[in-house]
Amino acid sequence: MKKTPIDRLLAMTTPGPNGCVIFTGHVDAKGYGRFSVNKQNARAHRVAFEQMTGPAPEGMGIVHLCHEVDQSCTGGPQCLHRRCLNPRHMVLRTRSDISRGNTKGASYVNAAKTHCPQGHPYDAANTFRAKDGARNCRTCARERGRGWRAQAKARATARQLGLRESFAALYVAQQGFVTGVVLAEVRDRNFALAEDLTAEAFIRAWKAWPKCRATTDAQVRAWLRTIARHTVIDHYRVKRNTVETATDPTAWQYANQPVEQSGGCYSVRSGRQLTPA
Ligand SMILES: [Zn+2]
Numbered sequence: 001m002k003k004t005p006i007d008r009l010l011a012m013t014t015p016g017p018n019g020c021v022i023f024t025g026h027v028d029a030k031g032y033g034r035f036s037v038n039k040q041n042a043r044a045h046r047v048a049f050e051q052m053t054g055p056a057p058e059g060m061g062i063v064h065l066c067h068e069v070d071q072s073c074t075g076g077p078q079c080l081h082r083r084c085l086n087p088r089h090m091v092l093r094t095r096s097d098i099s100r101g102n103t104k105g106a107s108y109v110n111a112a113k114t115h116c117p118q119g120h121p122y123d124a125a126n127t128f129r130a131k132d133g134a135r136n137c138r139t140c141a142r143e144r145g146r147g148w149r150a151q152a153k154a155r156a157t158a159r160q161l162g163l164r165e166s167f168a169a170l171y172v173a174q175q176g177f178v179t180g181v182v183l184a185e186v187r188d189r190n191f192a193l194a195e196d197l198t199a200e201a202f203i204r205a206w207k208a209w210p211k212c213r214a215t216t217d218a219q220v221r222a223w224l225r226t227i228a229r230h231t232v233i234d235h236y237r238v239k240r241n242t243v244e245t246a247t248d249p250t251a252w253q254y255a256n257q258p259v260e261q262s263g264g265c266y267s268v269r270s271g272r273q274l275t276p277a
């Protein structure tokens, strides 16, 4: 009497752990048993499953539950479960479900968990789903957010402290230099004004300090010189606008000079008289 395929299959098995029925015939590179029915070579577990429960529908794949519940199995060709023919150890699952859970049956194992790794319950109030359907713990997410915010704040504070310290050093090192630049630009060697404008220049420098890319002393001085000069220029420009434009809008060169004496042309940059009155 001719043996049925299932008889032939079962003759090529040996009992494994946890009720597995391990195929002992030819195994392919991926660790699946191979078996021929009607001159068609197929995976042994699929033949066993279909012989006992009927053909697997289109789009459905066969999954080994014995593999998914075995936390010690890392999968791959060495996985003994791939050769298991026990039909009770196999279920049909959609291909998309399988590809989603194919990291060691993660979805199957995770679905059984009632609490997050930190012990918070996976209940309706404390759970949200990620795009891939994975459950996330709200409490943990909240605490992670809190941690990130605290870290960002600490970084900002450290940066601010660093900026203040470096600027204090800059002020000590370059105050004389900036005063010299300002003094060369103000008119009449006006020391009181030079002091005010030096202070103003450092206020501007402080505001621009986070964006300052100067590294060498020469670069730092060039950067400060530009700021100091603009501070002086703006000082006289403001004066011109408020005092003189009403009477002589074209005479911007006369900035800072009383109208009745403004016969000469003055350099805005140095305040030197360029033409005689
Ligand atoms: Zn099994």
Ligand SMILES: [Zn+2]
Residues within 6 Å of the ligand: 066, 067, 068, 070, 073, 074, 075, 079, 080, 081, 082
């Ligand atoms: Zn396995």
Ligand SMILES: [Zn+2]
Residues within 6 Å of the ligand: 116, 117, 118, 119, 120, 137, 138, 139, 140, 141
């Ligand atoms: Zn949690």
